[in-house]
Amino acid sequence: MIFLVDLTWMKKNAVQEEIKKLLERKSENFIDWEKNEYPLLKEDEILYREEEERKEIRGLSVDEKKEVSTFYNLLILGDNLATMRWLLEHFKEKITLIYIDPPFGTGTAFNLKIKIGEGKYSTDSKYWIREPAYKDSWLGGLDSYLEFMYPRLFLMKKLLASHGSMYVHLDWHVVHPIKLLLDEIFGKENFRNQIIWYYPAASAQTKKFFMRSHDVILFYSKSKNYIFNDDAQIYMEYSSRVKDNLKRDEKGVYYYRGGSHNGLKLKRKVYIDGKGIFPRDVWLDVPYVRANTLEYQGFSTQKPELLLKRIILASSNEKDLIADFFCGTGTCLAVAEKLGRRWIGCDISKHAVHISRKRILDIHEGRDLNNGKKKHAKKATPFKIMVQEDKIHDKSFLKSYLKPDQNHEEGLFQDFKEPEIELKILEKYNSCMKIELVNYSIPFEEKIKKSITNKINKWSDWIDFFAVDFNPSQGVFNTSWASYRTQKQREISLESCGWNHELKKIHSIQVKVIDILGNETIKTIKLNNIKI
Numbered sequence: 287m288i289f290l291v292d293l294t295w296m297k298k299n300a301v302q303e304e305i306k307k308l309l310e311r312k313s314e315n316f317i318d319w320e321k322n323e324y325p326l327l328k329e330d331e332i333l334y335r336e337e338e339e340r341k342e343i344r345g346l347s348v349d350e351k352k353e354v355s356t357f358y359n360l361l362i363l364g365d366n367l368a369t370m371r372w373l374l375e376h377f378k379e380k381i382t383l384i385y386i387d388p389p390f391g392t393g394t395a396f397n398l399k400i401k402i403g404e405g406k407y408s409t410d411s412k413y414w415i416r417e418p419a420y421k422d423s424w425l426g427g428l429d430s431y432l433e434f435m436y437p438r439l440f441l442m443k444k445l446l447a448s449h450g451s452m453y454v455h456l457d458w459h460v461v462h463p464i465k466l467l468l469d470e471i472f473g474k475e476n477f478r479n480q481i482i483w484y485y486p487a488a489s490a491q492t493k494k495f496f497m498r499s500h501d502v503i504l505f506y507s508k509s510k511n512y513i514f515n516d517d518a519q520i521y522m523e524y525s526s527r528v529k530d531n532l533k534r535d536e537k538g539v540y541y542y543r544g545g546s547h548n549g550l551k552l553k554r555k556v557y558i559d560g561k562g563i564f565p566r567d568v569w570l571d572v573p574y575v576r577a578n579t580l581e582y583q584g585f586s587t588q589k590p591e592l593l594l595k596r597i598i599l600a601s602s603n604e605k606d607l608i609a610d611f612f613c614g615t616g617t618c619l620a621v622a623e624k625l626g627r628r629w630i631g632c633d634i635s636k637h638a639v640h641i642s643r644k645r646i647l648d649i650h651e652g653r654d655l656n657n658g659k660k661k662h663a664k665k666a667t668p669f670k671i672m673v674q675e676d677k678i679h680d681k682s683f684l685k686s687y688l689k690p691d692q693n694h695e696e697g698l699f700q701d702f703k704e705p706e707i708e709l710k711i712l713e714k715y716n717s718c719m720k721i722e723l724v725n726y727s728i729p730f731e732e733k734i735k736k737s738i739t740n741k742i743n744k745w746s747d748w749i750d751f752f753a754v755d756f757n758p759s760q761g762v763f764n765t766s767w768a769s770y771r772t773q774k775q776r777e778i779s780l781e782s783c784g785w786n787h788e789l790k791k792i793h794s795i796q797v798k799v800i801d802i803l804g805n806e807t808i809k810t811i812k813l814n815n816i817k818i
């Protein structure tokens with residue numbers, strides 16, 4: 287017999303009603319219970335579209351081929367509730383694995399370290415600023431947290447394929463109420479594991495209780511027929527107790543004498559096959575992300591790639607679709623990409639999406655999943671960035687960079703003029719042209735905090751990303767070439783690659799510049815108006 291405890295809170299009935307209404311509506315009539323309208327998603331950017339790769343049908347069944355042939359991996363800037371409502375129109379029951387690492391209900395804000403210019407040394411604070419990445423505070427307490435999570439978890443289940451799985455990463459703050467909610471949404475019989483991810487706590491802040499040094503990952507499947515791969519790559523190493531007691535038999539194969547029964551030691555030989563042991567639900571072998579590693583992105587809540595590697599390998603197959611609706615620095619997306627899965631990521635923060643954009647673009651420079659010291663060395667498949675309409679011109683993310691005496695009223699940002707971009711077009715030989723970024727200025731620079739502007743030594747210190755679209759089409763920026771700074775690679779090229787504009791009959795080009803604050807500016811140049 288299965289016992290069910292129903293978790294309830296003040297607005298639960300109202301939220302349930304809204305979910306019902308929400309699912310009955312067509313996409314034209316999105317209704318959001320806070321803003322009365324769902325913002326739509328708009329295609330914004332395509333990174334390295336390559337027709338040949340796009341044409342490849344990526345492993346789905348026949349009737350899905352048409353849709354998949356035009357499928358791009360998706361990185362979405364926006365609130366995940368609106369995003370999932372949109373996704374339901376296209377991807378209902380199509381996602382094999384959802385991993386989420388949502389705010390933990392900690393009541394605090396989390397920071398992001400933004401590096402400036404070429405300075406590599408993370409210890410010297412003149413090369414970086416620390417700014418808020420996202421807030422995890424809930425004015426209405428646990429009620430408002432549950433009100434936030436409930437409809438989202440509900441929609442995630444709708445998106446999951448019948449053989450799909452869901453992993454929810456939390457800690458002691460809210461894992462208990464969320465466990466009850468997941469039991470209700472997925473059915474208690476579909477609960478699979480409570481995974482304990484242990485990491486050594488940084489320092490002893492208290493000696494009044496035991497140190498908290500683990501997170502909890504709740505694993506549910508959508509049904510009893512779900513994917514779970516017994517893959518050698520997810521195995522755990524033998525404990526040192528086993529390793530210390532290894533012996534070799536007459537053929538040279540390692541074994542140990544295994545276990546005990548009724549207090550008696552068993553004499554049986556247990557042979558070691560080199561794979562290690564089938565994983566338990568306590569994970570001690572995944573270290574926290576350190577600042578000196580290839581995967582570090584400067585985000586305080588970034589999760590390790592090895593954690594996602596085990597989850598993705600166990601609960602999906604190559605070419606399956608994987609989603610992370612709180613993607614942060616894109617850890618889950620990067621691991622999905624490296625393991626040949628398709629992916630959808632979403633985050634409400636401009637910085638998170640920008641970090642993820644660069645992390646995927648630069649994936650060949652990222653860590654190899656089997657050897658942290660080696661590089662992955664394979665370029666990413668093309669992906670598309672989509673932006674929720676109301677985020678396109680939204681400048682409110684600038685709030686935290688302004689001097690405290692500035693009026694932070696909403697609307698003020700609408701008066702902010704776009705940053706100015708100065709370009710030079712260079713002809714290399716014949717009709718091969720290059721674009722050079724020669725200046726960048728922020729018209730509202732005097733409103734920005736001195737703690738930031740004091741660290742800017744030259745105009746190019748503002749620049750974090752510079753891209754050119756040599757063949758613009760309406761509305762979407764098709765990146766033909768891009769240069770960007772990463773945590774480890776601080777130099778940026780301000781001169782693009784060469785492009786044969788006559789051959790391709792190009793009439794205009796576009797450039798995109800993203801500065802270290804997250805300002806994104808696009809400039810279009812008509813080629814017949816300029817002399818090269």
Ligand SMILES: C[S@@+](CC[C@H](N)C(=O)[O-])C[C@H]1O[C@@H](n2cnc3c(N)ncnc32)[C@H](O)[C@@H]1O
Pocket residue numbers: 364365366367387388389419420585587588589590611612613614615616617618632633634635638
């Ligand atoms: C704990 S972090 C995720 C970290 C990520 N796993 C990584 O490895 O970098 C949580 C993320 O959720 C995002 N977030 C919070 N509310 C959101 C919402 N309503 N929609 C989309 N993303 C949201 C935050 O901006 C933050 O980046």
